[in-house]
Amino acid sequence: MPLTTESQELLPINIGGEMRLGGGDESATLYPATGEVVARLRAPSLADVDEAIVRADHAFRTSGWAQKKPHERAAVLHRVAALIRERAEPLAQRQRLDNGKPITETRNLVASAAATFQFFASACETLEETITPSRGDFMTMSVYEPMGVVAAITPWNSPIASEAQKVAPALAAGNAVVIKPAEATPLMALELAALCEEAGVPRGLLSVLPGRGSVIGDAITKHPLVKRVSFTGGTSTGKHIAHIAADKMMPVSLELGGKSATMVLEDADLDHAVNGVLYGIFSSSGESCIAGSRLFVARSLYAPFMERLSARAAALRVGDPADERTQMGPLITARHRESIERYVDMGLSEGASLRTGGARPEGSLYERGYYYRPTILEGVKNSDQICQQEIFGPVLVAMPFDGEDALIAQANDSVYALAAGIWTRDYKRAWRIGRAVQAGTVWINTYKQFSISTPFGGWRDSGLGREKGRLGILQYMEQKSLYWGLNEQPLAWAN
Numbered sequence: 001m002p003l004t005t006e007s008q009e010l011l012p013i014n015i016g017g018e019m020r021l022g023g024g025d026e027s028a029t030l031y032p033a034t035g036e037v038v039a040r041l042r043a044p045s046l047a048d049v050d051e052a053i054v055r056a057d058h059a060f061r062t063s064g065w066a067q068k069k070p071h072e073r074a075a076v077l078h079r080v081a082a083l084i085r086e087r088a089e090p091l092a093q094r095q096r097l098d099n100g101k102p103i104t105e106t107r108n109l110v111a112s113a114a115a116t117f118q119f120f121a122s123a124c125e126t127l128e129e130t131i132t133p134s135r136g137d138f139m140t141m142s143v144y145e146p147m148g149v150v151a152a153i154t155p156w157n158s159p160i161a162s163e164a165q166k167v168a169p170a171l172a173a174g175n176a177v178v179i180k181p182a183e184a185t186p187l188m189a190l191e192l193a194a195l196c197e198e199a200g201v202p203r204g205l206l207s208v209l210p211g212r213g214s215v216i217g218d219a220i221t222k223h224p225l226v227k228r229v230s231f232t233g234g235t236s237t238g239k240h241i242a243h244i245a246a247d248k249m250m251p252v253s254l255e256l257g258g259k260s261a262t263m264v265l266e267d268a269d270l271d272h273a274v275n276g277v278l279y280g281i282f283s284s285s286g287e288s289c290i291a292g293s294r295l296f297v298a299r300s301l302y303a304p305f306m307e308r309l310s311a312r313a314a315a316l317r318v319g320d321p322a323d324e325r326t327q328m329g330p331l332i333t334a335r336h337r338e339s340i341e342r343y344v345d346m347g348l349s350e351g352a353s354l355r356t357g358g359a360r361p362e363g364s365l366y367e368r369g370y371y372y373r374p375t376i377l378e379g380v381k382n383s384d385q386i387c388q389q390e391i392f393g394p395v396l397v398a399m400p401f402d403g404e405d406a407l408i409a410q411a412n413d414s415v416y417a418l419a420a421g422i423w424t425r426d427y428k429r430a431w432r433i434g435r436a437v438q439a440g441t442v443w444i445n446t447y448k449q450f451s452i453s454t455p456f457g458g459w460r461d462s463g464l465g466r467e468k469g470r471l472g473i474l475q476y477m478e479q480k481s482l483y484w485g486l487n488e489q490p491l492a493w494a495n
């Protein structure tokens with residue numbers, strides 16, 4: 001049974017402000033809980049990609065968006081936030097169908113998208129340019145200009161929130177934007193672009209170009225009119241994009257993978273730590289870049305802590321994403337679940353033992369969806385592949401540790417450096433470890449909490465650049481210095 005009648009028809013996509021069928025390959029988005037078709041669409045052809053970018057460039061130069069006063073652009077962005085809030089429930093339900101996250105989570109993602117537009121409206125309206133100290137017969141200023149067409153390339157795990165995180169600051173800065181959503185989850189980007197237009201963003205300034213990354217994403221990245229790429233996704237894709245960006249001398253920001261360490265010290269508040277560790281790895285079914293997927297527990301605490309953690313993990317409510325009590329929904333695709341199963345097999349073949357999970361749940365509810373049980377592996381070394389590679393699923397590897405120095409060394413022994421968590425009542429230890437751990441974000445006695453006003457990004461293979469924060473808007477602007485000559489006489493050199 002199709003979910004909606006819409007799933008029978010091909011969905012138009014937004015090519016330079018025109019809603020029409022793409023000229024490329026047909027694909028379907030599936031509801032991960034049942035495998036049913038949610039919508040079908042055709043990706044853009046390469047000619048469509050070029051047309052969208054040329055139109056975006058035209059809109060950037062002629063629509064007047066870039067020339068609007070900041071408070072005028074901000075007013076439009078505030079309207080986008082208001083429209084997202086007005087349509088929050090249908091958007092959250094659609095997102096649930098698009099990527100199978102529990103409805104409680106998709107509601108949060110929609111709320112976060114609205115908050116992001118509101119925040120960057122304020123950032124836009126309050127951004128100050130500076131008069132710098134003069135060192136001659138001139139006045140000097142530092143100002144910011146929009147870049148032109150920027151690309152927002154996003155993954156499938158947090159649609160609408162990750163698109164908003166790029167589109168809102170890029171529009172606030174005065175740019176045109178082409179969005180390349182993940183192939184598996186194109187629907188929320190289309191919704192967001194429609195809301196932006198309804199709120200007053202000029203037609204053509206925004207396009208949504210779904211489809212295969214290696215084809216559509218690649219064409220967007222290489223296009224000469226694309227002046228910046230803001231990318232969130234896997235590390236190997238990010239490195240590929242960085243190479244292209246180097247050839248074009250194009251700035252790029254990369255939000256990439258992670259294998260984040262969560263550290264439970266001897267004096268941790270165990271109620272908080274157990275809940276935080278569970279939430280850190282198993283919320284979003286572990287399909288989260290900042291998942292706390294490597295657990296280090298003080299040896300003296302290891303046995304009782306793991307006892308509690310495993311029992312609680314086994315009792316997590318895995319199930320229907322439409323059910324408000326569900327804690328873990330299905331994984332995004334059947335293929336992704338197979339990749340997680342291969343990782344678990346790899347861990348077991350490296351000598352890990354299974355504490356809980358390691359299988360698909362049984363029962364009629366789970367027959368058609370891509371479900372997997374919360375899984376904890378132990379008996380591993382930090383150097384094992386299972387502790388070094390990003391799994392991007394509900395799989396936690398757990399290890400005991402002895403002493404702070406060994407803990408810090410192991411936590412930092414990873415190509416990734418996206419996030420970390422520390423559980424302790426000793427604020428001086430938290431400070432020491434928090435400063436010594438190499439990561440873009442460190443949570444102390446909490447985990448996976450977010451604030452749009454706080455910069456986010458990774459070190460090393462976890463990325464380049466920062467998103468969010470008041471200055472996140474500057475990523476999408478070029479800095480320019482203006483010198484105003486004040487000398488009464490012509491410049492003396494030429495006399």
Ligand code: NAD
Pocket residue numbers: 153154155156157180181182183211212213214215216217218221232233234235237238240241254255256257258288289290390392418458462463
């Ligand atoms: P992915 O790299 O396969 O795809 C991400 C996006 O890039 C998709 O839109 C895809 O179509 C596109 N893409 C793929 N190949 C491309 C190419 N050659 N040129 C241009 N674009 C291309 O990643 P994914 O599987 O969708 O997402 C999972 C990954 O994303 C994980 O590694 C996860 O850690 C990471 N992630 C990072 C963050 C962060 O903020 N650091 C947030 C969410 C997800």
